[in-house]
Amino acid sequence: MKFLEEINRRRTFGIISHPDAGKTTLTEKLLLFGGAIQEAGAVKSNKIKKGATSDFMEIERQRGISVATSVLAFEYKDIKINILDTPGHKDFAEDTFRTLTAVDSVIVVIDVAKGVEEQTEKLVSVCRMRNIPMIVFINKLDREGKDAFELLDEIEQKLGLTVTPLSFPIGMGYDFKGIYNIWEKNINLFSGDSRKNIEETIEVSDLQSADLDELVGENSANQLREELELVEGIYPTFEKEAYQNGSLQPVFFGSALNNFGVRELLDCFVSIAPPPKPKESDVRLVKPEEENFTGFVFKIHANMDPKHRDRLAFVKIVSGTFERNVPYLHTRHNKKLKFSSPNAFFAEKKEIVDISYPGDIVGLHDTGNFKIGDTLTKGEVLHYKGIPSFSPEHFRYINNADPMKSKQLAKGIDQLMDEGVAQLFTLEINGRKVIGTVGALQYEVIQYRLEHEYGAKCTYENLNVHKACWVDPEDPDNEEFKEFKRVKSKFLAKDKQGQLVFFADSSFSLQMTQQKYPSIQFHFTSEF
């Protein structure tokens, strides 16, 4: 049963963190263990400094050339690991939320000195809502930071997690001696030599033995004994099942930069992280081991090479095998499509593959057929759920600045919206187009890309909107809804799917409207 074996040896996950906690560094070290890359510095950071657009464009250009950084795959101990890239910058949070629909688990990176930060909180809350299994990695132990117990408390309180440490630091910063691996019952001594790739560990089967004092000194040894006793007393015993259903989160300590504590994390990850899971569709639950292929698009990446304006649609395989040159049903368009050069992803490159398995990501060249959330199947008509649009936070009118290029502008906007860069709304009263985004940076990105990829120019005009919410009437024919539409006609728009959206200009007016029309529900995501 090769098919089942292939499914069971796949682990598809994302690393989430606040910018600068060490996500890129950790990714790189994980790849080193897989032998997928030879040297440090090989993984491109997707970081945007101070929100500079030029920075973003530069990154996008580099990634456009090697889009493989969106998915990094490697093998370790016969497990095929797919890491999905998640941007840390808050303006791209939506991109990260969508990517989280394609992972089976996550690793959360936390800076030992900064503790739980804002982006970590947001992303973890999304994972918690979906019961995604999480492992926490506390990074930068080579620096002075918060006390381990204090930090574990903070993680429980701010992130709402139930943690249990599977490793524990011996000292910290200047006095950092190493890590005791609770999971494997051994000690890894810190030497601070970052070039060392594979660490040596020392078995410590009896914590009371004098060997421990010799290894780390009497004071540290006694402190460790006390702390481990506390750990045992306070935290629940690790259970794989509790971790896999999202109710318990194991914690590891280390220093990614020094490649320290990373092997412990990876070894535990491959033995506990879940293989691909069943996924809910609009008609039924689909299991990975089903024979027929199904999958969904969770990301679309524009090719930044102006010579070929094609895009790469990233499809997560949910069930069956995806094969080259086999026609598959695009269920939204109800038409069959065949792909002659599907890309699979490896550490730093992409290659054309003949066959891919559940858990894998394939990159399909696309000239405009796909948008985020689309489903592909062997023939069955079903649609995967769970990629909502979020209520944008910024709103501007978009105007055409070059009347000769209105077709190009329309096409550019259309395609950028399909990629999920922003959301387009059309005002009911006058047909004007409004672009809503999560971050202000997107406006510059849109302007830049419209010009460089589509040859169209646009300008923006401010619009005073506090929040956009999707309108869901109890009964579209009742008097209350008719009155709402009449009174609020100036504030109504349609999104790209034709759903009705209400633009509230302040939180007060939103509240008043909700009170006045109790039979209408106002939603802050497009999926309800």
Ligand code: GDP
């Ligand atoms: P990202 O924004 O989460 O991807 O963070 P990076 O991996 O780019 O790391 C941010 C900064 O922290 C970089 O300067 C890294 O060199 C540094 N860094 C990462 N891990 C460690 C660590 O274990 N110890 C120390 N001292 N610095 C680290």
